Amino acid sequence: MIEFKETQRFTQWWLWLILLGSWGAMVFALFMDPPKTLGSQLIVGILTISLPTFFWQMRLITRITTEGIYVRFIPFHFKEQFYSWDSIESAQVRTYDPLSEYGGWGIKYGFNGQGKVYNIAGDQGLQLVFKSGEKLLIGTQKPVEIQAAVRL
Template identity: 25%
Template sequence: MGGQENVIYREVQRPRQIWIWILILLIAALFWYCFIKQIIFKIPVGNNPAPNFVMVILWMMFGIVFPLCLLYFMKLIIEVRTDGLYIRYVPFQIHYKKFMVSDMASFTSITYRPIAQFGGLGIRLNMNGETAYIMNGNRGVKLQLTNKRVIVVGTEQPHELVNALNSIRS
């Protein structure tokens, strides 16, 4: 990808919360159980069972693809390049979201409450119109853009991210 040679700062975050792993694995286990019961042992699941081809598709999606995508591929990539801040929440975003340095009015290191302020982890929009990119923790950088939008980027190294943003601003 063009421009990656100009990376000043890069942080890759992966999910660390045990409850996320447990939730995803429980969902996968449920679909494995249903698949084995209905397809292998030929015992219908429920009073109105899904056709076998539907069960196979659901098992493939939620028993294999869903856990692999979320546990293996899911990550938040934060990069500061010479022209701005780039954020990508894999596998939900195909391309980086770009915030050009010329569009940044200010940025500061903050501590926030992900559930109370944004309703959880992920790409979130709260009632104040702030957009957040959160993978782990409660520390981040708040960007005030020139168009009055506010972006909160969850980071494990907020001071290093602020220093990198300051370096491209000057």
């Protein structure tokens, strides 16, 4: 039984401004000085289209069930990552600084032993500490709802 589900995407206006600005600059440069060979044209065309498409496809899906926590960061995870309740020592929502603690958003490893993070936006996350001592922070835009679904 699913007790919590959240799907997050990169929706920050400033990120899309940078991506679309870069894309526009590439298209303008190609228009002004197009590649001379068909192979070069194909490569540049694919790269030009793929950058915004890559970011548009990215999403972080978090599910909490009676069995545990499932996380999938598309397109990096081909299947959900599963963390059973038995393997988790503690799980608490906390505020964090994405830049100073983890170096930004995405899939990152923290500085000074903070462990791994999966995040898309914001500064709220579900901090998991495993019985093995490892740590994982899962970013969320729904801190109250995700904390209510935690079984520990």
